[in-house]
Structures are given as C-alpha cells and as structure tokens.
Amino acid sequence: MMTQDAFCDAARQLLGDRGFTQDPELVDPWLTDWRGRYTGRAIGLASPASTAEVSALVKLCGEYGVPIVPQGGNSGMSGGATPDESGDALVLSLRRMNTITRFDEDAREITCEAGVILQTLHEKVEAHGLRFPLTLGGKGSATIGGLISTNAGGTQVLRHGSMRAQVLGIEAVMADGSVFDSLVPLKKDNRGFDLKQLLIGSEGTLGVVTGATLRLLPALAERAVMWAGLGDIRDARKLLVHAQKQAGDELEGFEVMPKHSLAAVLGHKHGARSPLQGTHEWNALIELGADASDADTLQDRAQALLESAFEAGLVEDATIAMNETQAEEFWMLRDEIAPAERALGPAMQHDISVPVASMADFVADTVPQVEERFPGTRAVAFGHLGDGNVHYHVLAPQGAMPGEWEASDGKVISAYVHDLVTQWGGSISAEHGIGQLKRDELARLGDPVQIAIMQQVKAALDPRGLLNPGKLVPLAPEASTH
Amino acid sequence: MMTQDAFCDAARQLLGDRGFTQDPELVDPWLTDWRGRYTGRAIGLASPASTAEVSALVKLCGEYGVPIVPQGGNSGMSGGATPDESGDALVLSLRRMNTITRFDEDAREITCEAGVILQTLHEKVEAHGLRFPLTLGGKGSATIGGLISTNAGGTQVLRHGSMRAQVLGIEAVMADGSVFDSLVPLKKDNRGFDLKQLLIGSEGTLGVVTGATLRLLPALAERAVMWAGLGDIRDARKLLVHAQKQAGDELEGFEVMPKHSLAAVLGHKHGARSPLQGTHEWNALIELGADASDADTLQDRAQALLESAFEAGLVEDATIAMNETQAEEFWMLRDEIAPAERALGPAMQHDISVPVASMADFVADTVPQVEERFPGTRAVAFGHLGDGNVHYHVLAPQGAMPGEWEASDGKVISAYVHDLVTQWGGSISAEHGIGQLKRDELARLGDPVQIAIMQQVKAALDPRGLLNPGKLVPLAPEASTH
Numbered sequence: 001m002m003t004q005d006a007f008c009d010a011a012r013q014l015l016g017d018r019g020f021t022q023d024p025e026l027v028d029p030w031l032t033d034w035r036g037r038y039t040g041r042a043i044g045l046a047s048p049a050s051t052a053e054v055s056a057l058v059k060l061c062g063e064y065g066v067p068i069v070p071q072g073g074n075s076g077m078s079g080g081a082t083p084d085e086s087g088d089a090l091v092l093s094l095r096r097m098n099t100i101t102r103f104d105e106d107a108r109e110i111t112c113e114a115g116v117i118l119q120t121l122h123e124k125v126e127a128h129g130l131r132f133p134l135t136l137g138g139k140g141s142a143t144i145g146g147l148i149s150t151n152a153g154g155t156q157v158l159r160h161g162s163m164r165a166q167v168l169g170i171e172a173v174m175a176d177g178s179v180f181d182s183l184v185p186l187k188k189d190n191r192g193f194d195l196k197q198l199l200i201g202s203e204g205t206l207g208v209v210t211g212a213t214l215r216l217l218p219a220l221a222e223r224a225v226m227w228a229g230l231g232d233i234r235d236a237r238k239l240l241v242h243a244q245k246q247a248g249d250e251l252e253g254f255e256v257m258p259k260h261s262l263a264a265v266l267g268h269k270h271g272a273r274s275p276l277q278g279t280h281e282w283n284a285l286i287e288l289g290a291d292a293s294d295a296d297t298l299q300d301r302a303q304a305l306l307e308s309a310f311e312a313g314l315v316e317d318a319t320i321a322m323n324e325t326q327a328e329e330f331w332m333l334r335d336e337i338a339p340a341e342r343a344l345g346p347a348m349q350h351d352i353s354v355p356v357a358s359m360a361d362f363v364a365d366t367v368p369q370v371e372e373r374f375p376g377t378r379a380v381a382f383g384h385l386g387d388g389n390v391h392y393h394v395l396a397p398q399g400a401m402p403g404e405w406e407a408s409d410g411k412v413i414s415a416y417v418h419d420l421v422t423q424w425g426g427s428i429s430a431e432h433g434i435g436q437l438k439r440d441e442l443a444r445l446g447d448p449v450q451i452a453i454m455q456q457v458k459a460a461l462d463p464r465g466l467l468n469p470g471k472l473v474p475l476a477p478e479a480s481t482h
Numbered sequence: 483m484m485t486q487d488a489f490c491d492a493a494r495q496l497l498g499d500r501g502f503t504q505d506p507e508l509v510d511p512w513l514t515d516w517r518g519r520y521t522g523r524a525i526g527l528a529s530p531a532s533t534a535e536v537s538a539l540v541k542l543c544g545e546y547g548v549p550i551v552p553q554g555g556n557s558g559m560s561g562g563a564t565p566d567e568s569g570d571a572l573v574l575s576l577r578r579m580n581t582i583t584r585f586d587e588d589a590r591e592i593t594c595e596a597g598v599i600l601q602t603l604h605e606k607v608e609a610h611g612l613r614f615p616l617t618l619g620g621k622g623s624a625t626i627g628g629l630i631s632t633n634a635g636g637t638q639v640l641r642h643g644s645m646r647a648q649v650l651g652i653e654a655v656m657a658d659g660s661v662f663d664s665l666v667p668l669k670k671d672n673r674g675f676d677l678k679q680l681l682i683g684s685e686g687t688l689g690v691v692t693g694a695t696l697r698l699l700p701a702l703a704e705r706a707v708m709w710a711g712l713g714d715i716r717d718a719r720k721l722l723v724h725a726q727k728q729a730g731d732e733l734e735g736f737e738v739m740p741k742h743s744l745a746a747v748l749g750h751k752h753g754a755r756s757p758l759q760g761t762h763e764w765n766a767l768i769e770l771g772a773d774a775s776d777a778d779t780l781q782d783r784a785q786a787l788l789e790s791a792f793e794a795g796l797v798e799d800a801t802i803a804m805n806e807t808q809a810e811e812f813w814m815l816r817d818e819i820a821p822a823e824r825a826l827g828p829a830m831q832h833d834i835s836v837p838v839a840s841m842a843d844f845v846a847d848t849v850p851q852v853e854e855r856f857p858g859t860r861a862v863a864f865g866h867l868g869d870g871n872v873h874y875h876v877l878a879p880q881g882a883m884p885g886e887w888e889a890s891d892g893k894v895i896s897a898y899v900h901d902l903v904t905q906w907g908g909s910i911s912a913e914h915g916i917g918q919l920k921r922d923e924l925a926r927l928g929d930p931v932q933i934a935i936m937q938q939v940k941a942a943l944d945p946r947g948l949l950n951p952g953k954l955v956p957l958a959p960e961a962s963t964h
Contacts, residue, residue, distance in 0.1 A: 106723045107839040151672050162670060178931045188644065188835045188871040188912040190633050190683055191924055192954055193936050197679030201672055218730060241588045248700060248773040249731050291730040353670045357589040389670040430670040442673060449660045453943065454675050460942035461935065472674055 004043055004088075007064040011046060011090070014056055019096075020046050030091055033082045034075050034138075038436060040083035042069070047096045051113075051171060051179060051210045054092070058208065059177035061090060067469045068092050070204035072146025073117065075138035077351070078435025080150065080203045080471050089469070092208060094145045100124060101211070108216040109168060109185055114145025114209050121214075130216040133160035137335070145209040151201030153431035155334075158386040159252050159289075160217070162431075163200065169213035170196045174206075175462040185213045198457070203433055204468040206461050220289040223252065224302035225327035228309070228318040229280030233258075236284050237360035239314045240386055243286060246305050250298070253287035254386035261337045261382045268340035275330055276317050284315075284385075285334050287327075337382050338391070346396040346403075348410045350417050354426035356388035363390065366420050370394060374413055389430040392417060418445055434472045443474035486525055486570075489546040493528060493572070496538055501578075502528050512573055515564045516557050516620075520918060522565035524551070529578045533595075533653060533661060533692045536574070540690065541659035543572060549951045550574050552686035554628025555599065557620035559833070560917025562632065562685045562953050571951070574690060576627045582606060583693070590698040591650060591667055596627025596691050603696075612698040615642035619817070627691040633683030635913035637816075640868040641734050641771075642699070644913075645682065651695035652678045656688075657944040667695045680939070685915055686950040688943050702771040705734065706784035707809035710791070710800040711762030715740075718766050719842035721796045722868055725768060728787050732780070735769035736868035743819045743864045750822035757812055758799050766797075766867075767816050769809075819864050820873070828878040828885075830892045832899050836908035838870035845872065848902050852876060856895055871912040874899060900927055916954045925956035 011020045021027060022044040032039040043066060048054045061068050067089040071081040083089040097113035098120070104110070105128050112121065118139040121132050136142065136154035146152075148170065152163045160166070168185035182196050199207050230236050236256045243251050259281055266272050276283075288305075290298040299320065306318045321327035341347060354362045363381045370379040376397025381390040394413050396405045418428045422445045434442050443451065451474050458465075458473045493502045503509060504526045514521040525548060530536045543550050549571040553563040565571040579595035580602070586592070587610050594603065600621040603614050618624065618636040628634075630652065634645045642648070650667035664678050681689050712718050718738045725733050741763055748754050758765075770787075772780040781802065788800045803809035823829060836844045845863045852861040858879025863872040876895050878887045900910045904927045916924050925933065933956050940947075940955045 104839055107837070108726075109839070151676075153670055153672075157670060164676070174931070174935065178934070180931050180935065181929065182932070184907040185837055186835050186907075186909050186912075187838055187869045188635055188639060188866075189909040190635075190911045190913060190915045191909055191928065192916055192932075193684050193688070193939060194633075194646070194679055194682065195932060195935055195939075197676055198939075200676065202675050206675070218727065244590075245700065353668050355589070355667055356669055357586055357591070384670075387669045425666040425668075427668050427671040427673055429672045430668075431672060433672045434674055446673065447663065449656070449662050450664070450674075450677060452660070453656065453662065453677055456942040457675060457677075457680075457939060460938040 003064060007060070007066055008044055010060055011044065011057065014060060015046060015048055015053055019048055019053065020044060027091070030071060030074055030093065031083065033079045035077065038079040038082040040085050040089070041087035042083045042089055042091045043087060045091045045093060047093045049096050051173065054173045054208055054210050055177045055179050057092065058173050058175070061466060062175070062177065062464070065464070065466070066090050067466050068208070069468055070094065070149070070208045072114065072143030072149070073138065073141035075141045076146065076150060076435060077432035078429070078437035080433055080435030080468070081146070082436070084470055094143060094210065097210065105130065109213055110216060111169070111183055111211065111213040112144055113211050114143060116144045118142045118144065118147065125216050126219065129219050131219045132166070132214060133217050134163060134166055144212055144214070148200055148209050148212055149202065149204050150433045153387070153389070155253055155255065155384065157384065158254055159249065164197070166214050167196065167200055167212055168215050170199060170209060171211035172199050172207035172209045175464070175467050180207060183211055183213050201433070203435065203472045205458060205472050206467065208467070218291050220291070222290050222298050223327065224288045224298050225321040225330050226286040226302055226306060226318060227275035227330050228284045228286065228306065228315040229276045229278065230282040230284060230314070231280065231316055233282050233363050234360045235314050236282055236385055239284055239309055242309055242312065242314060243305060246308065247288050247301065250288045250290055250301070251286070251386070252289040253285065255285040255334050255383060256385040257283050257334065257337060257382040258380060260378065260380050261341065262333065264340040264344060265333050265336045268343050269332070269336045272333060272336070273329070275319050278317060280316050285330055341380060341393055341395070344395060346400055346405045346410070347393045348406065348414050348417070350392040350414065351430050351432045352392050352417070352421045352426055352428060353387065353389040353430035354421065354424045356386065358424060359385055359388045359390065362424050362426070369420070370413070370417065373416065374409070377413065436471055439470070439472060439474060446474065485546060489542070489548055490526055492542055493526065493539065496542060497528060497530055497535060501530055501535065502526060509573070512553060512556055512575065513565065515561045517559065520561040520564040522567050523569035524565045524571055524573045525569060527573045527575060529575045531578050533655065536655045536690055536692050537659045537661055539574065540655050540657070543948060544657070544659065544946070547946070547948070548572050549948050550690070551950055552576065552631070552690045554596065554625030554631070555620065555623035557623045558628065558632060558917060559914035560911070560919035562915055562917030562950070563628070564918070566952055576625060576692065579692065587612065591695055592698060593651070593665055593693065593695040594626055595693050596625060598626045600624045600626065600629065607698050608701065611701050613701045614648070614696060615699050616645060616648055626694055626696070630682055630691050630694055631684065631686050632915045635869070635871070637735055637737065637866065639866065640736055641731065646679070648696050649678065649682055649694055650697050652681055652691060653693035654681050654689035654691045657946070657949050662689060665693055665695050683915070685917065685954045687940060687954050688949065690949070700773050702773070704772050704780050705809065706770045706780050707803040707812050708768040708784055708788060708800060709757035709812050710766045710768065710788065710797040711758045711760065712764040712766060712796070713762065713798055715764050715845050716842045717796050718764055718867055721766055721791055724791055724794065724796060725787060728790065729770050729783065732770045732772055732783070733768070733868070734771040735767065737767040737816050737865060738867040739765050739816065739819055739864040740862060742860065742862050743823065744815065746822040746826060747815050747818045750825050751814070751818045754815060754818070755811070757801050757815070760799060762798050767812055823862060823875055823877070826877060828882055828887050828892070829875045830888065830896050830899070832874040832896065833912050833914045834874050834899070834903045834908055834910060835869065835871040835912035836903065836906045838868065840906060841867055841870045841872065844906050844908070851902070852895070852899065855898065856891070859895065918953055921952070921954060921956060928956065
C-alpha cells in the first residue's frame with residue numbers, strides 16, 4: 001500500500017492533476033467494458049498529454065512494478081481494455097492525445113495521436129474530398145490507437161482490408177519506456193523485421209500505441225447498392241465470385257443475411273421495409289463504389305451484374321437502390337440485425353472466420369448440426385461473406401433464463417461452435433480480438449507452435465509482464481514438458 | 483571435425499543422397515552470391531524434399547550446433563543467402579520443394595512450396611486468366627520462399643504492394659524444428675500477434691519459409707503505356723499526384739529517369755529509340771491497367787490524363803504507346819538503365835527510399851550536393867518515384883580504377899549517401915534487404931530502439947543463433963550500457 005501511494009504521488013507529480021486521478025467518479029466509468037461483461041479495479045487513471053509523458057509514465061510503472069492497461073475509447077468487444085479485479089493496475093487512457101499532427105492531401109496521408117476518434121478523422125478528411133476506408137459501429141468513441149491495437153475490421157474490409165492495411169507508420173512506447181518511432185511513411189522499407197506489423201493487433205501487450213500515420217483514399221463519387229434474394233447460401237458464394245469477376249476493384253461490400261435475420265429486423269425496427277416483394281432463404285447486400293472517373297456508368301454496371309447473375313440462376317430476385325436514401329435503408333437492414341436478434345432473447349454470439357471459399361459450405365453444414373445437437377436453439381449466421389467472416393449467433397430455446405443460460409448451456413454451445421470453426425481451419429476471433437474473453441479458448445484451441453512463439457515474443461519484449469497482463473497471450477504452462 | 487563428420491552422416495541418413503551432398507561440384511555454385519560480391523564455405527548442401535524433412539534437418543542442426551543458411555534461387559542482392567568463410571554452416575536449399583499444392587481459381591488463391599520459381603508461378607496462373615502481381619528481373623531463378631524472406635519489390639509495388647501484400651498464408655520451420663503452419667488463408671483473423679508478418683522480410687533469421695498461400699488477380703485486359711518529357715523532377719512529383727487523382731486504382735506504374743540515363747540506354751542498346759523527338763531533363767514512364775470491364779475506354783483515359791497534364795504545365799511533351807510492341811519498347815528503355823549505366827564504368831549503387839512526398843525534393847537537392855562533395859562523380863537517380871524508391875547511382879570520375887575505387891572512395895560516397903537518406907527520414911534498404919551487405923550500415927544508422935527490439939525478438943526465437951547467422955540483425959554490443 002505504501003508503495004502504491006508512493007507511485008501515485010510520483011505519477012501525479014509527473015502528469016499533473018489533469019493527467020492523473022484516483023477520483024472514483026472519474027475513474028469508475030472506465031473500469032467496465034462497454035458490453036458490461038467485465039468490471040475491474042485500478043490504482044488510478046492516467047491521461048498523459050504527450051508521447052514523452054507516456055514514456056516517462058511507463059518507466060515509472062517499471063520502477064514500481066505497476067501493471068498497465070492501455071485504453072482508447074473503451075469500445076472493445078473482448079474486455080481487452082478492462083483491468084482485472086486486483087486493483088494493482090493503472091488504466092492508461094490515450095484519449096487526451098487527440099491531435100492531428102500532419103495532413104498531406106496530395107500524398108493522401110494523415111498522422112495523428114492515438115486518442116483521435118474515428119469519426120473525427122472521417123470528418124476531417126471528408127472535408128477535403130478524401131476518405132478513410134474503415135468504419136464500424138463504435139466510430140463515435142473508438143480511437144485510432146485502439147483500432148490499431150485490435151486490428152479492427154468493419155464492413156469495408158472486402159475491398160480495403162482491415163486496420164492493418166491502413167497503417168503506414170506507427171509510434172509506440174515499449175515496456176522499458178523507449179519510444180518506437182516509425183511514423184514516417186515509407187512505402188518501401190526492407191531494414192529487417194516489420195515491427196510495426198508486430199505491434200498492430202497485439203492488444204497493448206507488447207507496447208502502447210501513441211500515434212500513427214494512415215493512408216487515405218479519394219472520396220467515392222458514387223455508389224450502387226443492390227439487394228438480392230437467394231435460394232441457398234451456396235448461391236451467395238457463387239454470386240460473390242461472379243461479382244468479383246465482373247466488378248473487380250469496385251466491389252466495396254458483400255453482406256449476407258438469412259430469412260430469419262431479415263424478419264427479425266422487420267419486426268423490430270419501426271418503418272423497416274423489405275427491398276423485395278417475396279421472401280427468400282437468403283439475402284445479399286452488395287455495394288459497388290466508383291471514383292469520379294467511372295461514376296457515370298456505375299448504375300449500368302450494377303444493372304448488368306444483376307442481370308447476368310439472374311441469367312446464371314444465382315439470384316431469385318434483385319433490385320438496385322434508386323437513390324441514396326434507399327441505399328441507406330438497405331444498409332440499415334443489415335446494421336439492425338444485431339439489436340433485432342438481441343431483442344428475441346438470449347443468444348451466444350460468435351465472431352468467427354473460415355477461408356472465404358469455405359464459408360458458404362460451413363454455414364450450410366454447421367447450422368443444422370448445431371440446431372440438432374442443442375434442441376430448441378436456432379443458429380443464425382450473417383455478415384461479411386466476402387471476408388469469410390460471419391457473426392454466428394445461437395439463440396436460446398424459448399423460456400431460457402437470461403443470464404443463467406449464457407453461463408451454463410451457452411458456454412457449452414460456444415465451445416462446440418469454436419470446435420467446429422477450428423475443424424474447418426478457421427479463427428475463433430475474426431474481428432474482435434482475444435482480450436480476456438477468449439484467452440482460455442485460444443489456449444485450448446490455438447496451435448501450440450503459434451502460442452509458444454507468442455509467449456516467447458511477449459517474454460522478450462515485456463519480460464516483467466507489465467503491459468496489459470492477462471490479455472491475449474495464453475499463459476505458459478506451469479511445468480511445460482514439450 | 484569428428485562432430486562435423488557425424489553431422490554429415492546423420493544428414494545423409496536423413497535426406498538420402500539427393501538430399502545431402504558435400505561434392506564440391508554440386509556445392510560450390512551456391513557458395514557465391516550472383517553478383518559475385520561474397521564467397522563462403524559450407525559443411526554441405528542440404529536439399530530436403532518436404533517440410534517434414536526441413537523440420538527434422540533443423541532439429542539435427544540444433545543437436546550438432548550447425549548454423550543454417552537458407553537459400554532459394556540465390557538471386558538476392560545483399561549476400562543474405564551466402565554462408566560465411568568459416569565453413570561451419572550448412573546451406574539449406576529449398577529448390578527441390580517446388581510443388582504447387584493447391585490452386586483455387588474462384589478464390590484466386592494459390593498454395594505452393596517455397597522452392598517454386600516466380601516465372602513458373604506466373605505461367606501457371608496466366609494460363610487460367612489470372613496474374614500474380616509481382617515481378618522483377620530475377621524471375622527466372624527467384625523462388626517464392628526467397629521473395630517472402632526478403633519481402634521483394636519490383637515495378638508493380640505502386641498499385642499492388644510488395645511481396646508482403648501478396649502473402650495470404652505462410653508455413654515456416656522455426657529454430658527448434660517446430661512447424662509454424664499458417665497456410666490456410668483467412669482474410670480476417672485476430673488471434674494475436676501476426677507472426678506471418680514477422681517472418682516476411684526476416685531474411686531467414688527467424689525461421690525457414692517452406693510454403694505460402696498467395697493472392698492472385700484477374701489478368702489485365704489492356705494497358706496504356708505513356709512516356710512524358712519533363713523539365714524538372716519536381717514536375718514528375720506533381721504529375722504523379724495528378725495521375726493518381728485522375729486514374730485512381732488504374733495507375734499500375736510510374737517510373738522516372740533523368741536525361742543521362744536515357745542517353746546511356748540509347749548509346750548502349752542497339753536499336754533503342756527515344757519515344758519523344760526532343761530531349762528533356764527528366765522522363766516519366768506511366769502505365770495504366772484495366773480489367774475487362776473498363777478496357778474499351780482505357781486509351782481515352784490515358785489521352786485525357788496527358789492532355790490535362792500538358793495544360794497544367796507539368797509535361798513538356800508526351801506520347802502513348804500505339805500498340806503492345808511499342809509499350810514493350812518503352813519499358814525496355816527503363817529496364818536497360820542498370821546495364822547501360824554499368825557499361826559507363828564503376829559506380830556505387832544505392833537502393834534507397836524516402837517518403838513518396840519527399841522523393842522529388844530529395845533528388846533535386848542531393849544530386850548536386852553529392853557531385854559537389856565528390857568532384858568528378860555523377861549522381862544519377864532513376865526508378866520508382868511512385869514508391870518513393872529510386873536507384874541512386876554515383877558514377878566514378880573518369881579514370882577511376884574498377885575494383886579499387888569501389889573499395890576506397892566508393893565506400894566513403896556510400897556512407898555519405900546513406901547519411902543523407904537517414905537525414906531525410908528514409909531507408910538505406912528499400913527493396914534489397916540488409917543481408918551481410920548492409921548489416922554494419924544498419925548498425926551505424928538504424929534507430930537504436932528498433933535495433934534493440936530486433937535483437938530481443940531474434941534472441942527469443944533463435945536463442946542459439948543458428949538461423950542465418952551474421953545476416954540482417956546487428957550484433958548486440960558486447961557490453962551494452964543503455
């Protein structure tokens with residue numbers, strides 16, 4: 001306790017009153033993850049104002065042996081930014097570091113501190129006719145640092161890749177307080193290991209991301225948004241291949257949802273309308289985007305794509321949004337699935353991927369398998385078919401007790417789904433990371449070779465284990481024999 | 483010696499006569515790098531036929547403490563695949579592992595062993611209407627494993643990225659003989675550190691790449707190749723920005739060369755003709771590429787691009803290749819610069835990058851600086867302006883002694899150029915890697931924080947230092963005090 005007091009005095013000395021607090025009113029909101037699954041305790045909340053302050057703070061934590069939990073917008077899905085219950089750790093918020101430090105329109109690059117919020121970045125570059133090609137539900141709170149640390153995804157990964165693909169340069173404070181400065185964007189650089197790539201997606205366990213240089217793209221001049229009704233998920237896969245062949249780089253999005261999900265949205269969301277007259281086992285939402293040079297013929301190309309797909313027998317019916325309002329309505333149907341499904345009762349949600357080529361077969365095969373194995377449940381898969389990544393929900397049987405069901409039957413179901421995913425060569429975390437939510441599942445199902453390498457790298461770069469302890473990296477077995 | 487004999491017996495036992503040899507006639511050709519800069523000695527040449535054999539061999543090397551020098555096509559530029567002179571190391575050739583194991587046209591993915599030659603891969607996929615979007619001069623010998631280990635570049639990086647961007651999955655044997663198997667291509671996978679990225683570009687110092695899954699693209703339906711004469715390198719930068727705005731994703735290549743380089747090619751290559759009537763201080767070679775859907779209007783777009791650039795005062799004169807033959811002639815002028823310059827006498831060649839936005843200024847500023855500092859020399863920069871990467875040659879003064887000059891004055895000049903690049907925030911190795919050629923320069927000029935992290939990762943994953951010793955990773959100082 002004495003040591004904790006001494007640390008807090010030193011931290012306050014270093015960062016000032018704005019930079020360090022123990023006031024429960026200020027600290028407590030950041031001790032629970034936004035989904036409300038985890039609540040921890042902390043020695044205090046640090047909000048440094050600069051990379052130099054982060055560096056000095058990390059060194060101070062090293063001196064006192066204080067564990068550090070880095071935090072951005074606290075909108076992660078896996079509890080990766082929530083401290084444990086010991087109360088030993090410091091929450092290190094990057095939110096005060098929210099300056100855009102360089103913006104080069106011609107080079108289409110922007111450099112900013114880690115605490116810049118995604119939506120702020122969008123607005124900044126859109127005002128200059130550019131766009132940052134990554135977005136997701138939590139854009140109003142998610143920070144650039146958090147998005148990098150979790151290698152966030154979203155609905156534009158199909159064409160533009162995940163956060164990793166947007167990062168041109170990075171700055172991070174390592175466990176010993178040294179500053180890894182690789183902010184200068186070099187398109188080609190072969191001076192050894194790509195440490196930037198190692199830090200992206202490491203969930204704050206190898207270093208604290210303090211800044212980044214990101215790539216930007218020209219604003220889309222126009223988009224064409226289509227809705228197609230399909231008889232079979234395997235036709236969705238064929239339609240995807242067809243669209244990729246015909247639309248090439250213009251294919252911006254390809255999302256699928258089953259009849260059940262669309263019905264749930266139509267029942268849940270006031271004013272929602274189905275884009276098509278009839279009902280279909282599956283629905284696909286397809287978006288093409290065009291730069292200025294190609295905008296005038298985009299609708300024609302969308303029309304041609306749907307006609308040829310219809311002739312090939314891939315779609316039962318289809319339509320193109322007539323205007324931007326209707327395009328927004330189509331996307332709203334997709335975005336409302338999660339809340340609509342949630343309103344139907346308890347469900348286990350899984351953020352999984354398999355190879356893109358296998359996803360249709362995976363869904364077709366495993367949905368009945370899960371429903372048969374756990375009578376009364378309903379399995380619903382929807383989302384980014386083009387990325388081989390679906391949200392795979394298993395809804396509880398009628399009458400299941402919320403809270404109780406998730407902790408008992410739900411756990412068994414999740415383990416079963418994760419087993420299936422692993423058998424299909426897939427990932428138990430496509431987008432949301434491991435955090436504390438899936439660390440034990442990773443230990444259970446991950447490749448032992450890969451886990452061993454992760455442990456070795458972690459031990460090398462953070463030998464005292466002070467950076468985000470308990471997250472992501474499975475613990476080394478107490479007495480390993482292999 | 484006894485131990486070496488015992489190792490060789492065991493290796494022969496393991497791999498058979500085709501898999502292990504000490505016959506100088508078979509071994510010697512692989513002990514000198516293809517540029518003839520380095521010659522080493524080796525305990526033998528191992529050519530395993532499978533990943534399992536590589537794994538067993540690496541374990542065997544661990545037992546006997548035999549260092550391993552992995553080798554693909556032996557066409558590297560930095561001596562990274564050549565053993566040292568001790569004769570202690572084993573050359574581990576991957577060339578026998580040359581099977582394409584999976585080819586999925588719809589998914590546009592191919593999985594192959596590390597020893598597959600780049601040109602073989604090109605031919606295989608082109609026969610199916612696809613292309614692998616990376617090529618370089620050594621494509622007839624360079625292997626996929628070598629290209630991955632060095633993160634190779636080429637002339638298509640502008641649009642498609644370097645080798646790193648083509649790799650969807652990887653298989654590698656680690657220092658302890660364990661097999662890192664990440665061949666299954668998951669477009670989204672957030673299960674922790676991206677170890678695949680760590681291995682790419684690590685030059686065999688962290689693991690031996692044994693296989694990969696690569697992305698493919700649709701074949702280009704058409705290309706438009708343009709040649710433009712410019713008054714100033716800074717106009718080339720403006721023309722690049724202009725082309726990126728107007729052509730967007732269609733911009734496949736943007737290369738620049740000064741008057742001197744074009745004159746050298748015209749004087750050196752029989753039958754070579756200048757695309758333009760007059761001479762210009764600088765020349766730009768620009769390529770647009772289009773998929774089938776856009777091919778019909780590509781020439782029009784190229785025409786419009788040049789016209790607007792002319793109106794903006796960016797180009798002095800310009801022309802579009804009328805047919806594929808002429809397009810090949812334009813590219814030949816670019817590809818012949820290196821041999822043509824070489825015929826002019828000794829030169830120090832530098833493979834450097836700075837931020838794309840700074841490259842024109844860097845060339846404009848430093849060329850006169852170098853020529854003034856070293857009287858009688860001529861500095862010539864040409865190549866991938868769109869990547870911020872030029873080949874920066876400094877030609878010896880008239881009468882300099884080949885061989886002698888490079889080792890004396892040439893060394894001083896290279897250090898000077900590397901100093902300049904570092905001051906501009908650039909890289910002393912844009913494409914060719916570090917190998918043994920630039921390891922000391924990396925130690926001299928690299929960021930100490932980054933070097934320390936590299937040393938820590940290397941020590942963690944290869945604690946005995948048996949994987950490609952002496953390459954890439956600067957040695958830790960004997961008695962480090964920081």
